Amino acid sequence: xxxxxxxxxxxxxxxxxxxxxxxxxxxxxxxxxxxxxxxxxxxxxxxxxxxxxxxxxxxxxxxxxxxxxxxxxxxxxxxxxxxxxxxxxxxxxxxxxxxxxxxxxxxxxxxxxxxxxxxxxxxxxxxxxxxxxxxxxxxxxxxxxxxxxxxxxxxxxxxxxxxxxxxxxxxxxxxxxxxxxxxxxxxxxxxxxxxxxxxxxxxxxxxxxxxxxxxxxxxxxxxxxxxxxxxxxxxxxxxxxxxxxxxxxxxxxxxxxxxxxxxxxxxxxxxxxxxxxxxxxxxxxxxxxxxxxxxxxxxxxxxxxxxxxxxxxxxxxxxxxxxxxxxxxxxxxxxxxxxxxxxxxxxxxxxxxxxxxxxxxxxxxxxxxxxxxxxxxxxxxxxxxxxxxxxxxxxxxxxxxxxxxxxxxxxxxxxxx
Amino acid sequence: xxxxxxxxxxxxxxxxxxxxxxxxxxxxxxxxxxxxxxxxxxxxxxxxxxxxxxxxxxxxxxxxxxxxxxxxxxxxxxxxxxxxxxxxxxxxxxxxxxxxxxxxxxxxxxxxxxxxxxxxxxxxxxxxxxxxxxxxxxxxxxxxxxxxxxxxxxxxxxxxxxxxxxxxxxxxxxxxxxxxxxxxxxxxxxxxxxxxxxxxxxxxxxxxxxxxxxxxxxxxxxxxxxxxxxxxxxxxxxxxxxxxxxxxxxxxxxxxxxxxxxxxxxxxxxxxxxxxxxxxxxxxxxxxxxxxxxxxxxxxxxxxxxxxxxxxxxxxxxxxxxxxxxxxxxxxxxxxxxxxxxxxxxxxxxxxxxxxxxxxxxxxxxxxxxxxxxxxxxxxxxxxxxxxxxxxxxxxxxxxxxxxxxxxxxxxxxxxx
Numbered sequence: 001x002x003x004x005x006x007x008x009x010x011x012x013x014x015x016x017x018x019x020x021x022x023x024x025x026x027x028x029x030x031x032x033x034x035x036x037x038x039x040x041x042x043x044x045x046x047x048x049x050x051x052x053x054x055x056x057x058x059x060x061x062x063x064x065x066x067x068x069x070x071x072x073x074x075x076x077x078x079x080x081x082x083x084x085x086x087x088x089x090x091x092x093x094x095x096x097x098x099x100x101x102x103x104x105x106x107x108x109x110x111x112x113x114x115x116x117x118x119x120x121x122x123x124x125x126x127x128x129x130x131x132x133x134x135x136x137x138x139x140x141x142x143x144x145x146x147x148x149x150x151x152x153x154x155x156x157x158x159x160x161x162x163x164x165x166x167x168x169x170x171x172x173x174x175x176x177x178x179x180x181x182x183x184x185x186x187x188x189x190x191x192x193x194x195x196x197x198x199x200x201x202x203x204x205x206x207x208x209x210x211x212x213x214x215x216x217x218x219x220x221x222x223x224x225x226x227x228x229x230x231x232x233x234x235x236x237x238x239x240x241x242x243x244x245x246x247x248x249x250x251x252x253x254x255x256x257x258x259x260x261x262x263x264x265x266x267x268x269x270x271x272x273x274x275x276x277x278x279x280x281x282x283x284x285x286x287x288x289x290x291x292x293x294x295x296x297x298x299x300x301x302x303x304x305x306x307x308x309x310x311x312x313x314x315x316x317x318x319x320x321x322x323x324x325x326x327x328x329x330x331x332x333x334x335x336x337x338x339x340x341x342x343x344x345x346x347x348x349x350x351x352x353x354x355x356x357x358x359x360x361x362x363x364x365x366x367x368x369x370x371x372x373x374x375x376x377x378x379x380x381x382x383x384x385x386x387x388x389x390x391x392x393x394x395x396x397x398x399x400x401x402x403x404x405x406x407x408x409x410x411x412x413x414x415x416x417x
Numbered sequence: 418x419x420x421x422x423x424x425x426x427x428x429x430x431x432x433x434x435x436x437x438x439x440x441x442x443x444x445x446x447x448x449x450x451x452x453x454x455x456x457x458x459x460x461x462x463x464x465x466x467x468x469x470x471x472x473x474x475x476x477x478x479x480x481x482x483x484x485x486x487x488x489x490x491x492x493x494x495x496x497x498x499x500x501x502x503x504x505x506x507x508x509x510x511x512x513x514x515x516x517x518x519x520x521x522x523x524x525x526x527x528x529x530x531x532x533x534x535x536x537x538x539x540x541x542x543x544x545x546x547x548x549x550x551x552x553x554x555x556x557x558x559x560x561x562x563x564x565x566x567x568x569x570x571x572x573x574x575x576x577x578x579x580x581x582x583x584x585x586x587x588x589x590x591x592x593x594x595x596x597x598x599x600x601x602x603x604x605x606x607x608x609x610x611x612x613x614x615x616x617x618x619x620x621x622x623x624x625x626x627x628x629x630x631x632x633x634x635x636x637x638x639x640x641x642x643x644x645x646x647x648x649x650x651x652x653x654x655x656x657x658x659x660x661x662x663x664x665x666x667x668x669x670x671x672x673x674x675x676x677x678x679x680x681x682x683x684x685x686x687x688x689x690x691x692x693x694x695x696x697x698x699x700x701x702x703x704x705x706x707x708x709x710x711x712x713x714x715x716x717x718x719x720x721x722x723x724x725x726x727x728x729x730x731x732x733x734x735x736x737x738x739x740x741x742x743x744x745x746x747x748x749x750x751x752x753x754x755x756x757x758x759x760x761x762x763x764x765x766x767x768x769x770x771x772x773x774x775x776x777x778x779x780x781x782x783x784x785x786x787x788x789x790x791x792x793x794x795x796x797x798x799x800x801x802x803x804x805x806x807x808x809x810x811x812x813x814x815x816x817x818x819x820x821x822x823x824x825x826x827x828x829x830x831x832x833x834x
Contacts, residue, residue: 067780067782067791068780068782068786068787068790068791069783071783071786072733072734072737072786073733073734074733075733101776101779105776108776108795262725265725265728265729266725266790268730268731268732270729291791296790301721301793305722307683308682308683309682311683311684312685312687312688314685314686315491316683316684316685317489317491320488320489321488321489359521359816360713360715362820362824363482363484363485363823363827364485364824365827365831369485369488369489370484370485370712373485373488373683373711373713374485374708375713376794376795377793377795403779406780407780407781410779410780411780
């Protein structure tokens with residue numbers, strides 16, 4: 001793998017040279033000589049700042065084909081009349097096309113990792129490998145949909161040694177209302193024995209919590225605690241409605257909560273108690289959810305929204321720009337077991353080159369404040385993942401074809417062609 | 418003024434030809450022949466959709482020089498230790514430079530109108546005229562700052578016949594806690610006699626409302642009603658904390674409320690009751706506030722945020738995409754007395770050409786949903802104001818110089834050069 005020397009890039013407020021060797025940051029300093037690294041491509045970064053690339057903690061990538069298919073309606077109408085009938089028609093080839101569109105959008109907005117809970121994982125893995133980014137791909141399990149044979153096949157897949165340098169596999173039981181105790185426990189045991197993450201939807205709506213209290217006499221988080229699922233390898237998506245005890249249980253067990261603020265607002269699920277969750281000690285990361293309920297995969301929007309919503313209770317000093325960056329990068333990387341999300345020697349070389357000549361980054365009193373509160377995706381010039389450029393000068397090879405194919409596929413699935 | 422024929426543009430879900438003559442939309446239909454309009458420039462819009470351009474209902478444009486200068490701190494510390502000392506150093510030439518940067522950013526993100534409450538209005542007017550957009554420029558009045566002579570000069574300016582085709586003037590008393598009854602009444606009388614809008618900050622924080630109740634025994638809105646200020650030409654900015662009676666008074670009087678959702682969250686002022694305000698019948702528009710508390714001037718962000726926050730109370734069907742567009746365009750245009758914000762024959766020709774090949778607008782199941790919920794500024798290809806292109810292909814003449822000058826100016830004011 002070729003080496004890269006980023007020359008004179010703005011890094012934490014000062015100009016630095018950054019050497020990438022293989023897939024890692026090897027050296028950060030002043031006056032690193034290109035002569036000492038004759039194999040390195042020297043990139044002039046005089047007009048760029050470097051920031052950690054985004055890690056998207058919860059997504060359903062192929063649902064990008066459903067972007068804008070149904071909006072502004074109650075949850076059950078949305079699911080039953082629009083989303084489920086559309087999804088029922090999706091074949092493996094459609095998943096591939098939808099995931100390719102999703103990853104195109106992710107790269108364009110600076111994301112190099114996503115956690116994916118969906119169907120036809122083989123196609124998703126293939127596209128991630130092909131497009132050069134990272135992912136944790138779920139083996140999704142839902143007892144209301146899967147046959148017993150399918151479930152056994154899922155566990156065989158989990159123990160089959162799949163995954164690669166950039167792709168990890170994980171059991172993803174859908175939620176406590178679609179997966180029972182026995183199967184959840186089996187997922188948790190498999191995850192631990194295989195050294196995997198376990199990811200599930202958790203306490204997304206008030207209805208979910210109320211139903212759980214009625215059925216089990218405890219909250220969803222308490223239920224997972226009782227079932228032995230919480231722990232350092234546990235990542236729960238949403239966590240909109242947590243009690244004080246829920247927060248304590250998640251924090252104590254080393255669990256992670258992934259907030260999907262835009263999706264939760266758009267579907268009318270509510271706003272999590274962000275500052276209280278931070279104070280509880282839970283590791284907090286951010287995700288976009290699927291594009292059918294967001295309706296994009298833009299982690300920058302989530303990052304700004306997290307900081308804004310944390311301040312909604314009246315404290316402008318809540319969730320600073322630096323903390324918001326951490327939630328959108330390092331916290332998610334750590335939760336999913338990647339030595340990444342931080343630009344420092346020895347870490348995986350994932351990063352964004354941000355265009356300092358973008359009008360939103362002027363004046364540059366404080367770059368991180370500008371990055372979080374003023375920028376949007378238009379300032380992401382180049383994206384590096386695993387020591388390689390996956391976008392340069394906002395161009396990605398084949399992007400027109402990806403969009404054309406996705407448009408055709410989505411029209412067909414919607415019954416319009 | 419040259420004419421423009423937009424050929425085959427996506428308009429409300431169908432392909433149309435749109436003829437602009439002078440500064441107005443003259444004809445919208447199918448198969449409009451270029452031969453019939455030999456003076457018109459024909460623009461191929463096969464890959465574009467047309468949407469109304471944004472109208473920013475509340476701004477302090479030159480404060481863009483303070484972008485990122487101080488964040489994540491309590492309001493009074495922010496004002497006293499950072500904002501006010503910086504502003505005290507700003508000279509007329511700085512206002513010009515800051516406003517130019519602000520308008521550059523506005524055009525890049527699709528805004529063609531802003532309402533501006535700041536100092537040195539002559540410089541602001543000059544830059545608006547020069548850059549080709551529209552504005553209502555405030556004659557700002559604050560008794561805690563202005564001398565009696567300055568106040569008299571302000572009223573002479575208001576009656577001086579200033580303004581032009583694209584620029585209107587308006588009295589803008591700062592707020593009920595900086596301007597007393599006598600002066601507020603005089604502003605209201607002047608506005609009515611001169612046919613002007615009256616714009617002020619209103620019920621932005623709980624402290625403002627509590628102090629008003631203590632001093633006057635009524636809310637800020639009730640106070641303005643008592644002083645005879647409310648009415649069809651009244652536009653209040655913020656309106657975060659309105660009582661039921663406040664809403665009824667504003668609705669009955671034909672007043673407009675401009676929400677500045679991003680700024681209100683960022684400064685910890687809170688979230689207005691959007692759906693309740695809509696139901697009350699108040700005309701609702703959106704604004705960005707200044708870049709020191711937002712930290713950009715992106716009306717698209719405000720539009721999406723309005724729809725999301727309206728749904729926070731649990732109704733996903735609250736504030737639809739179409740309604741959100743109206744709040745960011747037509748409602749503001751109407752409030753400020755412009756026959757604009759709608760793409761229809763006879764209206765002022767302000768519009769955006771949106772790039773349908775932007776990855777966020779694929780697939781195109783529903784363009785307006787994509788525009789509101791999925792797009793960001795990167796999809797705004799061209800901007801038309803008053804029948805003329807002010808941006809084409811994302812390029813604006815002189816943008817590099819505007820940014821360089823602003824960077825230098827901001828550094829000097831911050832004492833760093």
